[in-house]
Every structure is written in structure tokens, then in C-alpha cells.
Amino acid sequence: MSSPVPSGDISPSRRLAGFVIAGLAGGVMMASSSAPSPFYPVLQREMGFSETTLTAIFAVYAIVLLATLLTGGSASDHIGRRPVLSFGFALLAASMLGFALASGPEELLAARAVQGVACALLLTTASAAVTDLEPRSRPGLAQVCNSVIPLAGMAAGAPLAGFVMEHAAEARLDVFVAITLICLGFAALVWKMPETSPRHEGLWQALLPRVGIPAPARAAFWQSTPAIVAGWATGGLYLSLGAPVISVFFGIESYLIQALVVTLLSGVGALACFIARRYSPRQVMLYGTFALALGTALTLTGIWLRFLPLYLAALTLAGTGFGTCFYASLRTIVPLCPPDERGELFASIFTLSYLAFGLPVVAAGFAIPRIGLDATVLIYGLIITLMAALAWAWRRFGSQS
Numbered sequence: 001m002s003s004p005v006p007s008g009d010i011s012p013s014r015r016l017a018g019f020v021i022a023g024l025a026g027g028v029m030m031a032s033s034s035a036p037s038p039f040y041p042v043l044q045r046e047m048g049f050s051e052t053t054l055t056a057i058f059a060v061y062a063i064v065l066l067a068t069l070l071t072g073g074s075a076s077d078h079i080g081r082r083p084v085l086s087f088g089f090a091l092l093a094a095s096m097l098g099f100a101l102a103s104g105p106e107e108l109l110a111a112r113a114v115q116g117v118a119c120a121l122l123l124t125t126a127s128a129a130v131t132d133l134e135p136r137s138r139p140g141l142a143q144v145c146n147s148v149i150p151l152a153g154m155a156a157g158a159p160l161a162g163f164v165m166e167h168a169a170e171a172r173l174d175v176f177v178a179i180t181l182i183c184l185g186f187a188a189l190v191w192k193m194p195e196t197s198p199r200h201e202g203l204w205q206a207l208l209p210r211v212g213i214p215a216p217a218r219a220a221f222w223q224s225t226p227a228i229v230a231g232w233a234t235g236g237l238y239l240s241l242g243a244p245v246i247s248v249f250f251g252i253e254s255y256l257i258q259a260l261v262v263t264l265l266s267g268v269g270a271l272a273c274f275i276a277r278r279y280s281p282r283q284v285m286l287y288g289t290f291a292l293a294l295g296t297a298l299t300l301t302g303i304w305l306r307f308l309p310l311y312l313a314a315l316t317l318a319g320t321g322f323g324t325c326f327y328a329s330l331r332t333i334v335p336l337c338p339p340d341e342r343g344e345l346f347a348s349i350f351t352l353s354y355l356a357f358g359l360p361v362v363a364a365g366f367a368i369p370r371i372g373l374d375a376t377v378l379i380y381g382l383i384i385t386l387m388a389a390l391a392w393a394w395r396r397f398g399s400q401s
Helices: 014-035 037-047 051-072 081-101 105-132 141-167 172-194 213-248 254-277 281-305 308-336 339-398
Strands: none
Touching: 014 081, 014 105, 014 141, 014 172, 014 339, 037 105, 037 141, 037 172, 037 213, 051 081, 051 105, 051 339, 081 105, 081 141, 081 172, 105 141, 105 339, 141 254, 141 308, 213 254, 213 281, 213 308, 213 339, 254 281, 281 308, 281 339, 308 339
């Protein structure tokens, strides 16, 4: 086991190799997080559990992920990036195997909880490692990758799973065993990365539940909060309700097409981040919040008219806002953070993100049996539209940075 190397002393070839591994690690993790989505309706029918139980399966992931971010999110700042990445992928492999072998809702809940722990550790650590290992010749590339690659991974996971479901007899085994093996491979591969975070004291204190924002980044963090909340709430809306919307409102039962909703939202978000790298964070933020507000409002119009082309076009617009809001936030916040506090900063960013992502999803799960899918989607969408419009106004009139 090699000792940590100061970031400036890493050779360009090792830096690039580590950067690629860390970036791919984030993509694989996000693909694994969206891969179960097309299976939930099928598993609900096969196992016979209620809507409340399905809501609990969604909720336990968000709750455990948030609890882990609040306690272990900055662990890699204290014990190193590689050990946390390796442990995270081992846990993720265990959770995917749990999905493959589950025979009842209890096993699904357990697999989802383990996935929440793994994804929390990997989210913060992979993002910090990508920032640590950014090639010196490409300043700013880390924030592009920390936005584009996770969105691309999220975009890939669900449709690949949906494709296998439509063509394989044992789709659940095929999908989750394959992801298990990939995760085990990454658990070993990350040890080839140069270690950029020396071990130092303070781990046990860091494990106390808290949200820590390094002082130099604090003002920028709070300025970016409205846009982060609006963007991730949008992701929660379409990741949780996208398939039911396509099925119920547009009468499309194909697993693959239902899964493509996630791909459209995340895929265009990733593309928009890549294009936006040439513009200032403020310009990107203004575009992203405007696109979120208008795109979400138009998706509601498409649903009301039952006009699929309008819905898909509006979803594309909303997806560009989803990606660029987060990308602009990272470009604003991360450069202000000292290297030895990056794990803590990303833990805070993702705590806020997954609160915005998870809480409305849980609320929607409870609302659907009581007020119906139509009213739930309408209320959820209107709230996102309002939040995005307020975030645009905040950046347009309240901040010039």
C-alpha cells in the first residue's frame, strides 16, 4: 500500500489515470442507483406488497443515504479516498446482490438501505477525488466531470435495465449480478489511484451528525441553495413518477420507453453541462433556473393535454435546467474550498441535494393513494416551477456573482 502523495507531486500520467478511475466510479455508482427503477412495479406485482411498502422502499434509500452523509460523508478527508471508495463499492456490490436474490419486500428494504450507505460514501469521495486529481492542463474539467458523468450514469442505468427486462427471461438476475461484478471490480481498481488525502486526526469527531460547510465556501453555498433544491427536486419528480406518468397519462406500457424518461432528463442534463462549460457560472445559473421553471410548467401542460410530443420536448428543456443548475453551483462553490475539506463540502452539497430529491418523493408516495396521480403530479410540478422561478429571481436580482 503506497503512502499519500501530495497532489502537486503526482506525475501527469498517474494523475490522469486516477482522474479517469474516480470519474468512472461516480458514473457506475449513479447507474446502479437508477437501475432498480424499472423493476419496482414488476416486483410489487410479483411480491404483492402495498403502495405504502413501495414508498418505504423509496424512502429508506434517501433516509439512510442522508444519515450516512451527515456522519460519514467526510470520512475520506481523514482516512484517505481509496479506502472509502473500495469499501463503498464492496457495500454497493452487496446491495446489488441483495436486489438479485430478494424474495420479499423485507429483503428489498435491506438491499436499498445498504445501497444508501454505499452511494453516500461514493458520492462524496468520488467527487472529491475527481477534484483532487484534475489534470493541471485542464482547469475546470473536474466540475464538468462531477456534473456530466453522474448524470450520464443515471441516464444509462434505467434504460439498460429496461432493455434487459424486455429481452431476457431472468432480467433481475442478469442486471444485478452484472452490476455486482462491476462494483467488485471497482473495489479493487480504485487502489490503482494515487492517494491524495493523507490520514489525520478528527475522524471520530467528524462522525458526529452535522453539516459542515468550510468557511471560505459558506456564502457561495447558501447563494446556490435555491437552485440546487429546485434542480434535485426536479430529478426526484421524474425519477419516481416518470414511469407512472408515461403509463397512466399516455398509455405506454413498454418498460424501455418508461425508463427512457430518466435517460432523457439526465442525458440532456449531462449534455447541457458540457456545453455550458464555456459560460460563466452566473450565466449558466440564470439559464438553468429559467429552463427548469419553464420546462416543468410545460410538462404539466403536456400532461393536461395528453400530448406526448409537448411533454417530451418540455422534459428535454427541464433536463437542461436540471443539469446546469447543479453544474453552475459546483463551479461557484468548489473552487473556494481547501483541498483537505473537500469531502466535507461534497457531503454538505449532497445532503442538501438528496433532501430536495428525497423528501418530495416520499410525500408524493403518501399523496398518490389519497389524492390521485393527477393531483400529486400537478402540485409537485407547480412547487418546482415556483422554486425554480424564485431561484432565477434570486440570482438575477439578488446576486451578481
